[in-house]
Amino acid sequence: MDIWHPFTQHGLNEPIPEVVSGDGAILRLSDGRELIDGIASWWVNTHGHAHPKIARAIADQAAQLDQIIFAGWTHPPALQAARGMRDVLPEQLSHIFFSDSGSTSVEVALKMAMGMWHNLGTPRERIVVMEHSYHGDTFGTMSVGERTIFNTPFEPLLFDVATIDFPSQGREQVTLDALERHCADAAHKPAAFIVEPLVLGAGGMLMYSAETLSAMYAICAAHDVPFIVDEVMTGWGRTGSMFAFQQADFVPDIICLSKGITSGALPLAVTACQQRFYDAHLSSDKAKMFFHSSSYTANPMACAAVNANLAIWRDEPVQQRIDHIAARHSEAAQRFADCVHITNIRQQGSILAMEIVMPDSATSDDEDKGGGYLSTLGPTLNAFFIENGIMLRPLGNTVYILPPYCITDEQLDHIYTMIERCIEVI
Helix, strand or coil: CCCCCCCCCHHHCCCCCCEEEEEECEEEECCCCEEEECCHHHHCCCCCECCHHHHHHHHHHHCCCCCCCCCCCCCHHHHHHHHHHHHHCCCCCCEEEEECCHHHHHHHHHHHHHHHHHHCCCCCCEEEEECCCCCCCCHHHHHCCCCCCCCHHHHHHCCCCEEECCCCCCCHHHHHHHHHHHHHCHHHCEEEEEECCCEECCCCCEECCHHHHHHHHHHHHHCCCCEEEECCCCCCCCCCCCCHHHHHCCCCCEEEECHHHHCCCCCCEEEEECHHHHHHHCCCCHHHCCCCCCCCCCCHHHHHHHHHHHHHHHHCCHHHHHHHHHHHHHHHHHHHCCCCCEEEEEEECCEEEEEECCCCCCCCCCCCCCCCCCCCHHHHHHHHHHHCCEECCCECCEEEECCCCCCCHHHHHHHHHHHHHHHHHC
16 A cells, blocks of 8 residues: 655655654654654644653653543543633633634634524625635645645545635735725625735745734724634744734634644644624524534543643743844744845745745746746755755745754754855755
């Protein structure tokens, strides 16, 4: 039986490294090589691999209670996790719904919003989204994400959405005006607006300002359109603050969290919402209950990992580590500015991103030379970084660094140096 890997074209016969262990920011391969994990293993690992406090919490919980139905039942790790989440989230986000992945946390958020309007007797059927966004690979999340080659075969089954432009520099007002028009459309009042705050991850690490994020929230609030922030990637310190929305000085109606919630140790997600979404489903009529679950909702071992993660945030200088990485990235960005093959250098907190282009094609629109997720530079760059002891996995020709917070200066320096040298292979 062969394994079918995600986002992998097996027809290209590219090697698939076998990882056998991890420690901090280091991954060890079956052939003895070591790689620096420069992308936190797909943006999930915050405190480092095999963190002893998290590993111990999972092991202890596994020996006591490994799994239990959560529909109509509860358990101590989930209760502790809910209390801990309330300590780090604004008090307005008063209700926490557990699920098991980033995609399902977004599905839950969309169903919360649409279910509220349905139960209130004023159904709304349209979601407003942002250009280039990504919210997952289930059918609902594909519907609210960018329509690309990733979901072309499934297009007939995706629901219609209203899309606003990405607020690129100098065109922020175009985006805000479009959002205003959609929210003010009384005949097609949106059920919600969903956005990746500050950074669009899979869309190419595209970044926009906290001022624009705040302005978008103000428009939605003025028209009573629920504002959903998808912080599956941006949460847990990635953008410099615990959650990205905090930099825009507002409280969203709904927030989606996963990845770093367990420091990447086990799958778990949370969708936290304000009171009115819960109240709209609260009734003696069972037909108005919130119809969503999965077998592993609030798995006890995953909740134990959440609790250990929250304890690390409380007891260790995590924010100082993030600030240090941000400062190092800022210094590196100045170095990269002198490289003719590196363009569009941008940073948000612990995320540093840039495009790698052929020196003679920096202004080319050619997909192979210039950019895009399917750029032929992607596999070439990926192979180069692996050969030089780094896991980076570029998004096409977009190279980004998003490391575990335990990464050392020496490890960062090696990553920066290899990015400078990658032009040698293209």
